[in-house]
Every structure is written in C-alpha cells, then in structure tokens.
Amino acid sequence: xxxxxDKEMQKLRVSGLTVAAILISITIGRAASAQENDRIxxxxxxxxxxxAFVCEMPVNERFDDGAIxxxxxxxxxxxxxxxxxAVRVLSDNKIEYDATYEEAGDSPPERRTGQxxxxxxxxxxxxxxGDYVNDYVRCE
Numbered sequence: 001x002x003x004x005x006d007k008e009m010q011k012l013r014v015s016g017l018t019v020a021a022i023l024i025s026i027t028i029g030r031a032a033s034a035q036e037n038d039r040i041x042x043x044x045x046x047x048x049x050x051x052a053f054v055c056e057m058p059v060n061e062r063f064d065d066g067a068i069x070x071x072x073x074x075x076x077x078x079x080x081x082x083x084x085x086a087v088r089v090l091s092d093n094k095i096e097y098d099a100t101y102e103e104a105g106d107s108p109p110e111r112r113t114g115q116x117x118x119x120x121x122x123x124x125x126x127x128x129x130g131d132y133v134n135d136y137v138r139c140e
Contacts, residue, residue, distance in 0.1 A: 036087065038073060038085060040071070040075075040097065041089065043119060044095065044119060047068075047069050047138070048067060048137065048138055049062070049064045049137055050067060050134070050135075052137050054137075054139065055137060055140075062139070070117075080101065082099035083100045084098070084099045085099060090116075093118060093121065094116060094117070094118045097117070098111070098115070099111075099115065112130060115129060116128070116130075124138045124140075
C-alpha cells in the first residue's frame with residue numbers, strides 16, 4: 001500500500017477505537033445507572049392487601065392478615081418482616097432484591113436472595129415472587 005492508504009487505514013483504526021470507546025462508556029454508564037443499591041423505589045412503597053375485597057371495606061374496618069407494607073429499606077408482614085440489603089432495578093416496574101427475613105419469635109434470621117417485585121402498569125397491582133408467588137392490590 002502507499003503512504004496515503006496507510007494514513008487512511010490509521011485514521012479508520014483510530015476512529016474505530018473512538019467508536020468502540022464511546023460504546024463501552026455508554027454501556028458502563030447504563031450499567032452504573034442500573035447499579036445495585038439498598039433502596040426500594042418509591043412507586044413500590046405503600047400498603048398492599050391480599051385481595052380487592054379488603055379495599056371495598058371502610059378504611060377503619062380493614063384488617064388483612066396477608067397485607068404487606070413496603071418502605072424504602074423494609075417489607076413488613078403482619079408478624080414478620082424483611083430488611084432489604086440490595087435492590088437491582090430491572091425496569092421502571094420491576095426490581096429484584098435481597099433481604100434478611102425475620103419472624104416474630106425465636107427463629108433465626110434467614111437470608112433471601114433474588115426475590116422480585118413487579119408492579120402493574122396502573123400501579124395498583126403488585127406481584128412478589130420469592131419462595132412463593134403472592135399477588136397484592138393497593139387500596140386508594
């Protein structure tokens with residue numbers, strides 16, 4: 001090849017490296033934005049009941065022993081709870097989390113990993129997948 005062709009090939013290699021570097025930085029940026037943290041996003045917070053029937057009851061008469069309360073770093077059940085240690089945001093409506101589960105009484109804490117919370121598009125239904133699949137509704 002001649003000198004001019006060599007210089008053109010060098011430019012292509014440099015520009016190819018530049019494009020590769022840009023793509024890598026975009027990928028790293030996306031990974032960093034989906035990075036693990038220890039907080040459940042706000043759209044999941046609130047009191048979730050085990051059935052829509054409970055939502056039809058007057059607020060002062062509602063009691064649901066299957067209800068859960070989700071906060072930034074904890075999920076509370078009636079007689080137990082989970083302290084969240086890691087949250088991975090999979091999408092706006094889905095997270096995966098790890099937690100330490102504790103029951104009332106003398107049971108030792110249990111480590112749970114890879115549980116998911118999936119919020120419906122309306123934000124009124126929630127599915128928790130862990131040891132079991134549980135569906136909840138949000139009463140407004």
